[in-house]
Amino acid sequence: MIFGVKSSGPSAGPPRGGSGAAFLVAQVGAHAASMFAERLAALGLSPPHAGILRALSGAPGISQRALGTMLGILPSRLVILLDELDERGLLERRDDPDDRRTYRLFVTDKGQESLEAIGRVARAHQVALCAALSDDERRTLADLLSRIADEQGLTPGVHPGFRKMGSAAPRTGPKGPRPRGAPRR
């Protein structure tokens, strides 16, 4: 668990009744992300891998720098992810004749096949996730979420990740001594 916050007092606020829309989006969203990651694992890929391949297929020849900026992945992490995709032969790093510092990234034929497999996985995932809804309702859901995403300034097709999630409460004092492995008494 991570969240779990609904209306406190008897007052009536947005998150009344069971759970509010905001909490439900986060809850179902985390569930959806986990389920999708699990399906992707069957292909030997992680969500970041899939996002990179997809972005790359839409912007062939892009540099690592530009790709990282586009997807919000730090350079140091991107190197590792690209190495993994490179090792699998799903993408190619070609030299840039105009700037010997940079690479030009391309999806290989094998990478294209992976991309298609990812698409099939994504479709199966969506069907499973929205099993409780009719086609019309699923479209309504997508429309509402789409409008929120737009108004909130989210980049279409780019998952924001979970950068600023934990912490918020740095351990203060020296955590008073407490007998190891036992209740203090």
Added chain:
Amino acid sequence: MIFGVKSSGPSAGPPRGGSGAAFLVAQVGAHAASMFAERLAALGLSPPHAGILRALSGAPGISQRALGTMLGILPSRLVILLDELDERGLLERRDDPDDRRTYRLFVTDKGQESLEAIGRVARAHQVALCAALSDDERRTLADLLSRIADEQGLTPGVHPGFRKMGSAAPRTGPKGPRPRGAPRR
């Protein structure tokens, strides 16, 4: 970025057009989680802290074990989170006279105040997140997500966290030697 997967070929599948409902839920959900965490940080709390206080207020006197099971938090992590809330005086660990191994957890008065502050933060968060929707639309969204959450077997009020997210592709070989800090050539 993490995901980013839409329909691949020209075929028509669930995630056609812009993005599918499944991707949008994950995208907006991660955004909502980040925004909420940011607001909570102003109170010196993290999402897990808030979830613990809330769960505790609904089950006074519960043991750490039971709380961890309820929220899906591992015992080793729960100890740290409870220590932090304890240090802030938001909860109390009382001895259980019937079983000297366990504690009985209670929210303090100060913790109750925090809980109310968390409620206010949650309401403001929801209003901001759903600014693009009318009240009716927000209710529709909550209803649709609620039905998905129910059908998917999610526990009401419990955020599933992000346990099985990364990996799926363990580094294979010894990562061929490459000149340090420079392109290989």
Added chain:
DNA sequence: TATTGTTATACTCTATAACTATA
């Protein structure tokens, strides 16, 4: 001097195992 790709390092969160006290 600035930039690209890379490595090193620290911090957090997740997960497992081991340990103490108690049952």
Added chain:
DNA sequence: TATAGTTATAGAGTATAACAATA
């Protein structure tokens, strides 16, 4: 022997700094 709480430790993901090659 089993269980509750605790600690230690390893593994990922995030983030920053530093580095070599090139601009």
